[in-house]
Amino acid sequence: MKRILVLGAGRVAHPCVDYLLQHTDAALTLVDQDKHNADAVAGGSSRVTTSAFDATQGTKDLLASTKPDLVINLLPAAFMVPVARDCVATRTNMINVSYIKEDMRTLDVPARDAGVLLLCELGLDPGIDHMSAAKTVREIHDRGGKVESFWSCCGAIPAPEANTNPFGYKLSWSPAGLVGASKREARILKNGEVVVYPPGETFRHTSFIEIAGLGWFEQYANADSLPYIHLYDMPEAKNVYRGTIRYIGWSETIRKMLDLGLFEEEELDLTGLTHREFTARLAGATSCESAEAALCRVLKLEPYSSILHKLAWLGLLDDTPLPFARGSARSVVADLYLKKLVFEPGEQDLVVMEHRYEASFADGRRKRFVSTLVDRGIKGGDTSIARTTGLPPAIGARLFLEGKLPFTGVHAPVLPEVYEPSLAELERLGVLFQEREEILA
Known part of the structure; x- marks a missing residue:
């Protein structure tokens, strides 16, 4: 055996x-x-x-x-x-x-x-994405085609009926991993030139995408796309892009959280602070300024901004004590994610992956090939992720x-x-x- x-x-x-x-x-x-x-x-x-x-x-x-x-x-x-x-x-x-x-x-x-x-x-990612892409690139080459552009995005998100919180996201993996992914360099190939987004800058370069049968989402570049030129054997490609799929509004929220310093790893003395006091300190609130007012000032938000309401919903304006005396801003956020971005019993997650290839052929034809994976978790069973x-x-x-x-x-x-x-x-x-x-x- x-x-x-x-x-x-x-x-x-x-x-x-x-x-x-x-x-x-x-x-x-x-x-x-x-x-x-x-x-x-x-x-x-x-x-x-x-x-x-x-x-x-x-x-x-x-x-x-x-x-x-x-x-x-x-x-x-x-x-x-x-x-x-x-x-x-x-x-x-x-x-x-x-x-x-x-x-x-x-x-x-x-x-x-x-x-x-x-x-x-x-x-899944990496894994299923590699297998699907390598298979399709090989099929294009076997048909005499050349891959001009490769675009791939994946997201593990709540199913639409489980999308019940203001962040549009629930944890199907570790909160530390989600927080870490919020401050990561991204590299893509655009018109034959390498484009580098420094850590966190990718959230300033998002776009909407439509997934057939599901609707509209947003996507942003994720990590380093360049190794996939070699990995998928498509040296002729002039555009290579790998990204992450989220519900609309995610990137703007994360970008403002980055601006506030909520994903920094420096260890801080948090003794005796509440979440509100911690947030006010990060925002540089004056003695006569509320945490809300300081957030609006430093993040350039209006008082009715959805971003402000999302930060409040997450718990950053609560008068509850922080759970530890020493820790980083990142660890505070990870703790709140773990408490608030949770699936309720019976709720389903959703994995969405789409590859798009544009290829040219010797007879002058150009084609787009689209591969779409949509998979739901099993109610009462394993999640899709x-x-x-x-x-x-x-x-x-x-x-x-x-x-x-x-x-x-x-x-x-x-x-x-x-x-x-x-x-x-x-x-x-x-x-x-x-x-x-x-x-x-």
């Missing part, structure tokens, strides 16, 4: 483990810092062994004791490289959902030398156990051996893209 070690029993673990139990005969070891989380995900299955485990102590001893054929690493991104190093050292294969960065790339040659596969970026992030690594694990991934080293899922069966299986499970082509003038 093959053995799989699953690290982490967080939000995405249940659909991953459930798929493995249904579609493989492997024995699973599931570890988490909190054994209760692991037990809940295991659901009493006799094929799952659970235990408490602190990943900060390293995984070599765990790998030595469990001797897995494959590790599925569902831990936060900070654990990606340390776990991968241990996997290479013990000649253990690994599937991971986090982004490949330079420190991970340095393990490519050692992994090949050890005969180990480190298959990364196999989740959990399913779309947890199913791809499980499918990858199944392919590995069946001997269908005959390569070693560090890889993203842009190889046909990965994306063709994975996308087909996701479609069978109801996670699918709607495809259409349009003739351009």
